[in-house]
Amino acid sequence: MCGIAGFVSPSLDAGATPEVIASMLSLIRHRGPDEAGYYLDDGVAMGTVRLSVIDLATGAQPMADPSDRYWICFNGELYNHVELRRELRGLGRHFRTRSDTEVVLQAWAQWGAGALPRFNGAFAFAIRDAVSGDLFLARDRYGKRPVFYSDRGSGTGPDGDFLFASEMKAFRAFPGFRFELDPGELASAFAVWTPLPDRTPFRHIRQLPMGSFLTVRGGRVDLTTYAELEIDADPFTGSAREAVAFVRDTLRESVAMRLRSDVEVGVYLSGGLDSSIVTALATELSPHAVRTFSVEFDEAAFDESGSQHVVASHLGSLHSSIAVRGADIAANFPSAVYHAEVPAFRTAFVPMYLLSRHVRDAGIKVILSGEGADEAFLGYSLFRETLLRAAWHDLSDDERMAGIGRLHPELSHFGPANRARLKGLFEQFAVERLPGLFSHELRYQNGRFAARLLKERGDPFADLLALTASTPGYAALSPVQKAQWLEFKTLLPGYLLSTQGERMSLAHGIENRCPFLDPAVVRAAASVNLRFDDGSEEKAILKEAFRGELPESSLARRKQPYRAPGAAVFKEHRPDYMELLLSETELRKIDGLDPVFARKLVAKIMATPSEGISTKEDQAFIYLLSTAVLHQQFAGGRDRGRAGHPEAELKADTIVDLRGSRGPRPAAHALHGAGGPR
Incomplete structure (x- = not known):
């Protein structure tokens, strides 16, 4: 496991490039405390901070294939590297390390993007083609490892800068980059409980969706999907x-x-x-x-x-x-x-x-x-709720009440005293209102409430509706399979x-x-x-x-969802950063926030006994507080939120500098002090 970062920058002075890439890596050094290295060539920089897990001795990055054409910075693990190494050797490939990173690199050299469906792993990586000048970014099929990118940098268009990193905070080291919260993306994230697969809360920053790769070529950025969800397999034929x-x-x-x-x-x-x-x-x-x-x-x-x-x-x-x-x-x-x-x-x-x-x-x-077990094996009560609501009009009142009682035995508000009220709620949502989102409509009511924190929220579900409508085969899935698709595409990669x-x-x-x-x-x-x-x-x-x-x-034992105390924690302990919510001046600094609704919500939370706070109010409050903290840390121009996380000066173990060189590969230079593999 590691962290990667880099850029393609026509605008950056060549002399500043090493300092900028080193600073970007220093901001994500927590991801890879064992080694660090970076590669520089013709306006391109990319680097890795490494957590040494496989091949501790010879798996340093960046790494080149034997032809010196392809260079890789790899974050993650390739679990089937043993099998792929054997196959690649059979095709005449020779290996210099035992690392899974080299297997990824050699597979790319052998098959190009066709290698991606063969990979069983958790990964996000960057590969530079030193011959064509192309840069490739790829992400695993379930979104286990992140990679974010921006084509803004300090410019836009074909002459602009392209940045990428395992964590967005690395971008703050790039000259001229500024973080700005995007109210439209916040509204969508609040409503759906997470950013959509290619989105982030910030303007001009995207994430590579699960099962996709991206090509940066001549100022253009092209996105390609290589793996779709396989949740509509043929039924098992055995006993x-x-x-x-x-x-x-x-x-x-x-x-x-x-x-x-x-x-x-x-x-x-x-x-x-x-x-x-x-x-x-x-x-x-x-x-x-x-x-x-x-x-x-x-x-x-x-x-x-x-x-x-x-x-x-x-x-x-x-x-x-x-x-x-x-x-x-x-x-x-x-x-x-x-x-x-x-x-x-x-x-x-x-x-x-x-x-x-x-x-x-x-x-x-x-x-x-x-x-992933609940998504794959239908473990969530959400799936049983979907079946219950889909069959609602075919059930007797007794069957409906019994079905509600089986959904959430761990939650007091699903107890016998509330079932009549819940029956009325389920009655309202027994018919689809949001096309294709039937399974999640009850859940999204809490998100709809949270979206009221924003002044101009539009339709917070518009982007999700557009995503499902544009997905081939989605409409033909059963209600439960649609629920499964939504979980795999939103809450699983975006939160869990x-x-x-x-x-x-x-x-x-x-x-x-x-x-x-x-x-x-x-x-x-x-x-x-x-x-x-x-x-x-x-x-x-x-x-x-x-x-x-x-x-x-x-x-x-029935499933007990993993939960933790919510808004009550902040009422009881009143940390100093609560001033971000108690001050109208601070609330008004957050672009797009409705300070009137926000203040009313905070006042109600503070005045209501903890047991009287509804789920939707608790959720909206945590959204508001985390957004305020995030704004202060990233968009507010202050670093108080980073206390306890000082960025250590990065001393790279490996530097590969190809600028001005097209001869034999130069020797990598090791700098001591970064702490080698441990």
Whole structure:
């Protein structure tokens, strides 16, 4: 795991180029504390800060292929590098390292962009073609690793500057670059709960969508999709027993690939089914006792420590946990927002920020987690809710009430006393209002409320509607498959894998790997879901696949979504940055914000007992607070939010400078002091 950054800049003085790329990398050094290096050639610069995980000795970057034509800066891991290396050797390719980075590079030299569908990994990389002058950026098929870009820089058009980086904060080192929040993108993000696949909250900054690559050629930027979601696979043709074995074997192979590492691999153990399965398989496949890590809360409504300890004891893992209190969330919220770089609708990413720091302090650099299981195996109550609403008019009142009761047993407002009110709400949403978004319409009501924080919000769902309308085959999907598509395209990459996942892990140099997001696992889930999941039992095939290996209590337990305390934390502890919301002067600094609505919301939150704050109000408040903090850190011209995150001066281990040289490749120059592989 690493961080990458770079630019194509006709405007930048050649003498300033090394300083600028080094400064960009220094701003993301937390992602790769082990090594750093950069490449310079004819107005192009790109570099890597490296977290050494595979081939600690010879995997330094930037790296060239044997012909010196292709140069790569790589962020991520290629899990099937062993198999691809064998195939490439059979085609006559010769390797100088054991690294997966070189496999990616040689595959690109062999097949070009045709290599991308062959990759099973979590990655974002840049490749420079020194012959054609082209620059390529690519991102993995599920959006596990980010790459952002801007074609603004200090100019626009064909003579403008093109910037890219694993984190947007790197752009602040480029001369003339300014961050500006985009009210239209904020409205969409508030409504949908996350930026759309190619969007960010800032003007002139985009992200490369999942399963895509981008080509920068002669001042033009072209985007190409190389992988689509595979959630409409043909139904599994075998028996239920064969389906169980198929799913288990596919998951086992996925975990085995993700245990490939030259450093120890741990597991995040939440106590739920998904992380327990990953822990069970890692325990089976690892030659040593597996170390597991978790978060505990002092509030029973959020705490899963009992289940965590039952699973850890049953599987014999070496378990470690941290206790997170409300005061910890309040104290670390700005730091977590600084790394997330987007507004958030809940605080659950802050405990993950603290957990990854704990894991780093324990000496672990790679962690496995259960993300993607609910999307692939229809684990969310959202999917059962979609089935219930789609069948609403065919059900009796008793069946409707019983169905509502089964949706969220963990939430008090879904209890018997509220079911009559909920029945009326479901009645309203039993017919599609937003074309193609039937499954998410109830959820998006909370987002619609949050979008009221902005003065000119237009239709906050317009861009999402345009995305689904332009996606081939989307209209033909079933309501549940549409729900699955929306989860895979929005909340999974935009929040769970990023704000709550990768960005919190890499804040402390921890690489997160997701066995459920293996293409073979996602395809297997799609095929068995169609045959064996009628919504009556949550993840029935998964449970059966690991019956006898996990505690029976873990298999019988209903899903408890990972949550953390919300607005109440900031009421109780009143951190100093709350002044951003309590001051009308500060609120008016945020472009597009409606300060009148914002002040009314804050006043209501502060005056209402915590148990009386509605879900939509809590969500809108967290959005407002995180946006205010983000504005101060990035767009406000002040650095208070970066306290505790000083950018160390970057001393590159490897510099490759090809400017003015088209002869044999110059030797890479090592500069001491950056700390080599450890």
